Structures are given as C-alpha cells and as structure tokens.
Amino acid sequence: MWSALLVGVVIWALLYQAVARYRIGSPSLRLLSVPVSAGGFRARIPLGALRYETSHVPAGIAASLHAYAGSLLGRLWYDLGIVLASVSMVAALVILCVTCLQVVSRLWIAHGPTAHLSKRALEEPASPLWVTPLLWNVNLTSSELVPLLGTMAVSQLVHEWGHVLAASLHKVRPLRWGLTLVFPCVVMAHVTFPDLSHLSARKQLRIVAAGVWHNALLLVAWAIVATLASGLWVDAGGWRVTSCSDSSLAAYMRHGTMVLAVNDLSLAAMSPHERTVWWHRMLDDALPREPGWCIPASDWSQANATCCAASAASRGCFVDESRTWKCFDVLSVFEQTDTRCDESCDGVCARIEPSHPLVRLQLRQPNGSADHVVVQGTASGLGTRVSVSSYQLVAPLRLLLGHNTADLLADVLRVVSRYMYMHQVSMVLFNMLPIHGLDGGHMAELGLHLLWPTDAAMPLYTPSTSAPYTPRRPLSPAIIHTLLDRFTKGLAVVALLGSTWLTLAYGRTV
Known part of the structure; x- marks a missing residue:
C-alpha cells in the first residue's frame, strides 16, 4: 500500500512540475536535503521532501492587481483583512486561555485534595474543551485520509496565495513561493518575500493579514455552496x-x-x-x-x-x-x-x-x-x-442515482465539508496566535510599532547640573512582543500537554 502510494505521489509531483513549467514559467523541483560534514567527509542527506518553487506571478493577475494598487477599493478590501486578522488574534487568545483553564481545572479535579470526592465527575462526559470544535473528529479512518490531506493542501495554497496577491497589489514580487511535498503525501505551501521595510506599516499589515483573510473568504464561499447543496438532502429521522x-x-x-x-x-x-x-x-x-x-x-x-x-x-x-x-x-x-x-x-x-x-x-x-x-x-x-x-437525498434524485451512489456522494461531501470547515477555521485562528514565525507574530510586531512608533528614551538634564540623566527605559514594543510570544507559547504548552495527559489517562478530553 505505502509503496504504491509513494509511486503515485512521485508521479503526481512530476506531472505537477510539467504542467507548472508550461503554465507559469520555469520553477525548480528539488529534493530537500541537509548538509553533513565530519572531518573531511561531506555529504547531503535527503529529508524525504520535494520542494517546488518559483518567483513568477502570472502576468495577467499581477497587471490586474497593479491596476487596483492606487484605488480605494483595493485598499479597503485588504483593510478588511486587517480587521478580521485582529479579531482572529483576540479570539485565538481567548480560546487558548479558556482551554488552559479547563485543562487545569480537570487536572485539579483528578489530583487535587478532593479528588476522591470527584471520581464520578471524571467518569461523566465533561463539557467540551473550547479547542475541540477546531479539531473535530480526530478519529481518522483510512477512507478520510485523502479528503483530509486534500483540504489541508487547498487551505495552505489559498493562504499563501493570499499573501502573494496582497504583495502584488503593492507591486512587491515574492522571492519564491511554491509547495513542499513531504513524503508520502503531506503538502505544505510556503512563500518568501524580500525586505518589506520600505513599505508603510499599514501596507505590511495588509500583506500579513491577507492569508487568513483569503481563508475566511474561502470558508464563506464554501458555506454558501454547502447551504445551496443542503437543499438536496432531507432529514433521515x-x-x-x-x-x-x-x-x-x-x-x-x-x-x-x-x-x-x-x-x-x-x-x-x-x-x-x-x-x-x-x-x-x-x-x-x-x-x-x-x-x-x-x-x-x-x-x-x-x-x-x-x-x-x-x-x-x-x-x-x-x-x-x-x-x-x-x-x-x-x-x-x-x-x-x-x-x-x-x-x-x-x-x-x-x-x-x-x-x-x-x-x-x-x-x-x-x-x-x-x-x-x-x-x-x-x-x-x-x-x-x-x-x-x-x-438522505431527496426522493427523485435518490431514485435516479440509486441508494448506494447517493450515500457515497453524501459521505464524500460530508467528509470534505467537515475538514474544509476545520482547516479554514483552524488556520484563521491558530495562525494568528502572536508567536514568532506565525502570521500573528508578524502582525503583533507591526501593530505594536504602529501604535508605539519609537522606543528611544530622550535624555533629560536635571536642574543645577550639566550631567545628563536618562530615565529608566520603558517597555518597548520589542519587549512587549517578546513577553506576548512567551506567554502565548506557555499557554499552548499547557493546553497541549494537559489535553494529551487527559486523553491518555481517561481516554478522552471531552
């Protein structure tokens, strides 16, 4: 099974390379490797991943975005993305804090002084962790592997393509963007930009927030399609x-x-x-x-x-x-x-x-x-x-397609919808956590510098003396950003380790 899957993935990568060379230029496709040196011995060990990269942006898309670069409509469209990203950051922090409180309270019930009085409370189904709806249905079956990985790849491509479009709006060309195919079948998208310090903070915020903005737009579009399609199915009772x-x-x-x-x-x-x-x-x-x-x-x-x-x-x-x-x-x-x-x-x-x-x-x-x-x-x-x-599908279509085909179609749409919602909402929220390396970390840094333009302390002179006096350095945006990053990482560690322990100890976290 795995050998056939590996061969299929390699064939898919080669076909993707051929199509991409024809459609968008001459990207490179190479096997990721890490250099190793020991004395006079030098080698590169492959990491089992194919990276597909290009710096080319289709000319038609770039030209149309450049036309909107100076328009009010183009600026307001991505300003809405900044608002959404800010709300998502606050919501992600609230969810993480509440989840940590839930985990700590359940650990206290399990190991606190009154643990023997609360044994029945642990046996009963507890209220779900706030983070649970974002990870709905972790009971993955083999038939759901393809929809899971497919929606994951689509979500990442839409996210990174959003960054590329927002950058093209401000006439910034990415150094490289593309896909990393981790064997056997996990697809990860990525984009790298040149130094954006010459842009204003607002323009940089538009580029950073464009990823989750496009995930949110895809979520809305899929919800509309799912709502229209839901009219074809009726309650089974x-x-x-x-x-x-x-x-x-x-x-x-x-x-x-x-x-x-x-x-x-x-x-x-x-x-x-x-x-x-x-x-x-x-x-x-x-x-x-x-x-x-x-x-x-x-x-x-x-x-x-x-x-x-x-x-x-x-x-x-x-x-x-x-x-x-x-x-x-x-x-x-x-x-x-x-x-x-x-x-x-x-x-x-x-x-x-x-x-x-x-x-x-x-x-x-x-x-x-x-x-x-x-x-x-x-x-x-x-x-x-x-x-x-x-x-169940409405009676006319059910009779036309047959019961087995109707059920297969319903199962496929149901699984794809569940993972589409899960991935889009998870990327909109988790990616906006103010942690270094995530979009939320970049946005928090830009937002702090935008609200607090300078952190330089002006030297003061005390009366009756010529000796300069510099007051104690106040909290700077960099210090606040570092504290926020460490605080968020600590919450994430508590939520992850605590929920994992509850799962191992009691077989469930909800």
Whole structure:
C-alpha cells in the first residue's frame, strides 16, 4: 500500500512540475536535503521532501492587481483583512486561555485534595474543551485520509496565495513561493518575500493579514455552496445505516436501517446537526452516563459472575455500588426492568461493568419492523464498523442515482465539508496566535510599532547640573512582543500537554 502510494505521489509531483513549467514559467523541483560534514567527509542527506518553487506571478493577475494598487477599493478590501486578522488574534487568545483553564481545572479535579470526592465527575462526559470544535473528529479512518490531506493542501495554497496577491497589489514580487511535498503525501505551501521595510506599516499589515483573510473568504464561499447543496438532502429521522463491515451485525444493521436510539439517547427528536454531533461524541466514547437498573435483591443474590471472567453471547456483567459483579441476561434486564436508579432502590442498583461495555440500539428496519439489539463492546468500536448518515437525498434524485451512489456522494461531501470547515477555521485562528514565525507574530510586531512608533528614551538634564540623566527605559514594543510570544507559547504548552495527559489517562478530553 505505502509503496504504491509513494509511486503515485512521485508521479503526481512530476506531472505537477510539467504542467507548472508550461503554465507559469520555469520553477525548480528539488529534493530537500541537509548538509553533513565530519572531518573531511561531506555529504547531503535527503529529508524525504520535494520542494517546488518559483518567483513568477502570472502576468495577467499581477497587471490586474497593479491596476487596483492606487484605488480605494483595493485598499479597503485588504483593510478588511486587517480587521478580521485582529479579531482572529483576540479570539485565538481567548480560546487558548479558556482551554488552559479547563485543562487545569480537570487536572485539579483528578489530583487535587478532593479528588476522591470527584471520581464520578471524571467518569461523566465533561463539557467540551473550547479547542475541540477546531479539531473535530480526530478519529481518522483510512477512507478520510485523502479528503483530509486534500483540504489541508487547498487551505495552505489559498493562504499563501493570499499573501502573494496582497504583495502584488503593492507591486512587491515574492522571492519564491511554491509547495513542499513531504513524503508520502503531506503538502505544505510556503512563500518568501524580500525586505518589506520600505513599505508603510499599514501596507505590511495588509500583506500579513491577507492569508487568513483569503481563508475566511474561502470558508464563506464554501458555506454558501454547502447551504445551496443542503437543499438536496432531507432529514433521515435518525442515524441511517449506509454500510456495515461486521458480518455478525450486518444481519441487523442492513443498508437503510434506522437507528432511533443508542442507550438512553433518543435520536428521533433531534435535528440532523445534533445527531451528527452525537455520532462524533459516540466515536469518542462520550455518551451520557446512564442511570443503573433496579434488580430485585433475590435475583441479585442468586446470580453468579461467570460471564465477567469470560464473555457470554447473551449475558452481561453488571456491578453494584459495593463493586460486586453479577451476570444477567441483558435483554431481560433492559426490556423487563422498568425502574432506573442512580444510587439505591428497593432492590440492587446495578450498572454495566465498564470493563465489559454494552451498547443498546433501538432499530427500525427498512420493512418497518422494530428491533432492540445489544452489542458487546464500546460505542467507539461500534462506530468503526458501521457508517451512518443523518440525511438522505431527496426522493427523485435518490431514485435516479440509486441508494448506494447517493450515500457515497453524501459521505464524500460530508467528509470534505467537515475538514474544509476545520482547516479554514483552524488556520484563521491558530495562525494568528502572536508567536514568532506565525502570521500573528508578524502582525503583533507591526501593530505594536504602529501604535508605539519609537522606543528611544530622550535624555533629560536635571536642574543645577550639566550631567545628563536618562530615565529608566520603558517597555518597548520589542519587549512587549517578546513577553506576548512567551506567554502565548506557555499557554499552548499547557493546553497541549494537559489535553494529551487527559486523553491518555481517561481516554478522552471531552
């Protein structure tokens, strides 16, 4: 698989080079390498990446932008980009700060003085981290690899091309811009400009902010297209099964089967968007914590725990508040036991043993019959074997294209839309963090110098003496920028390490 993918990537790179040579000039395509020297030995070790660069900007685009260089419309268009980039920087800092507070509070719950009193709070699904919507659906499957990398490449190309267009507006030609293809398939765009210090701070801000501005425009354009296309899909009324890779489940979850409820979560009354959100929470095993079942004390005392040591087909392992394990027929408990409990009841309040998880599904078959199916395993494990959709194509098109083609088209558009939104919003926000090397760092530096034009302290002379006195140097834009950079990096480290630890310790961060 990987060898075929590698060959395909190389062929794609060579074809791209041929087309680019014909369309935009004579760029260079070379293998990135690092020089190594030891004594008299000198060599270059390849880094496994192809870099494609050119300094050429198509003449038609450059001429049209030069025509708008002195116009009010061209200046205002990219001034809007400065406003958007400033708002994005503030929003990114707020999201990062709130995420750090959430991570610290959950770590305090886990290891603070009252950790033993808050164990149940850790077992229940917590409110999502503020950074979670920007990284929605990290449960990547092999079928989603191509849309993920494709939208990533498009997002970066649009971003860097925005810088090139804004620079061309001010008659600045990039030294080089292009693509870096990291084997086996990751595409990274880049652009390098000459010294822009001869431009005013406002013109430099336009060039810096143009990247996220074009990402935002692409996001708006895609949202319009998606809104128009959404009229072709209607609410399915639940999770409609589109495919099932498990042979044992395929008899119950055929194509077109509707999932109306999972555990105690009813899906029929939800909107399609809410169902989609809950599907991704299920993939993270973040379904709501369920109350227990009230089992008569006589039945509990007579039951054994044999299935807890070895899984049985129709029996499930239950546990009470005193951590005693017992085995029961799952359908008899779930369908015949009407009383639910949280702590205690007239009998024994029992829950599903977490190490022997069960997922309950309420199904409606294509012929209209109802089924109640209990699946051994986790919700995320079920999600990897079954594909669902909250929508279905309108009846005329569904009959014209066929059910399988309609579902394939819906899945492709759904995946592409999700990653398109995720990448555009992530680039608009994360790229504007005031960190050196990011657009946000350049913009913070330019903004500070624009608001604080000089940091030179004027020498003063005290009365009755000729000795000059220079007061203590105030905070300069460079110092403020450095402090802001280190503060933001510290927040990023806390959010990254804290969320990673929560994921490793509890299997999820939401």
